[in-house]
Amino acid sequence: MDFTQTHFELFGLPQSYALDRNQLDSAYRELQNTVHPDRFAAQPDAEQRVAMQWATQVNEAYQTLKHPVSRGVYLLKLQGIDALDASNTKMAPAFLMQQMEWREAIEDARAGKSTDALDALTDDLRAAHRRIEAQLAELIDAAKDYEGAREAVRQLRFMDKLIAEVGDVYEELER
Numbered sequence: 721m722d723f724t725q726t727h728f729e730l731f732g733l734p735q736s737y738a739l740d741r742n743q744l745d746s747a748y749r750e751l752q753n754t755v756h757p758d759r760f761a762a763q764p765d766a767e768q769r770v771a772m773q774w775a776t777q778v779n780e781a782y783q784t785l786k787h788p789v790s791r792g793v794y795l796l797k798l799q800g801i802d803a804l805d806a807s808n809t810k811m812a813p814a815f816l817m818q819q820m821e822w823r824e825a826i827e828d829a830r831a832g833k834s835t836d837a838l839d840a841l842t843d844d845l846r847a848a849h850r851r852i853e854a855q856l857a858e859l860i861d862a863a864k865d866y867e868g869a870r871e872a873v874r875q876l877r878f879m880d881k882l883i884a885e886v887g888d889v890y891e892e893l894e895r
Contacts, residue, residue, distance in 0.1 A: 721755070721774055727781035727794060737795055737869075738857040739785065748782045788853050789880060792860070792873035799866050803873040815875055818848075822882055830889045838893075842886050849879045 721730075728735040731747035753759075755774035760767050784790045796803040822845065829837035852875050859869040 723773070723777065726798060727785050730778065730781050731785070733785075735795070735798070736857075737791060737860040739791070741786075744782070744785055748778065751778045788849075788856070789873060789876045792856050792869065792876065795860055796866055796870060796873065801866050801870055803870045804877070808870070808874075811871065811874065815878075819878060819882070826882070826885055826889060829886075830892065833893055835890065835893060838886055838890055842883070845879060845883050845886065849876065849883070852876050852879060 726735060731744060731751070733739055733743060733747065752775070755771055755778055757768060757771045757775055760771040763771070784794050793803045822841065825837070825841050828834075829841060852872055856869055856872040856876065859865045859872055
């Protein structure tokens with residue numbers, strides 16, 4: 721095995737944002753079976769260490785490709801772009817306005833102790849997340865618009881935080 725492979729090469733997948741999750745999962749399981757440290761327990765220490773390094777790399781690569789934001793960040797990194805550069809705070813005004821509306825809706829649901837409002841908001845947030853993911857796939861895979869993709873990755877990251885915040889409010893209301 722080659723430690724210089726990209727995550728996509730490691731799993732034998734095309735280097736693209738849109739990927740077949742079943743293929744990723746299958747390739748991951750196959751590699752895990754091959755490099756799992758338990759398979760090397762009777763081998764010399766050096767081989768055990770290499771197996772551990774491989775298992776670690778396989779796990780990290782899988783976690784990166786499995787999550788939409790991490791996959792986008794990784795693909796942009798392969799293009800020499802830091803998608804989460806803290807000095808780049810540019811964001812589409814329409815998205816920022818929508819973000820503020822969603823945050824207000826979360827606070828309204830919290831104040832009103834309304835799980836129905838949270839359910840509706842969750843549906844809205846997940847739909848927006850799917851739209852941004854589709855847009856990101858288009859920007860990276862088809863248009864090769866990496867600057868546009870950088871903003872879309874940051875938007876997805878915001879969406880993940882909002883969805884997690886809604887989950888926190890559900891937990892608060894259950895207590």
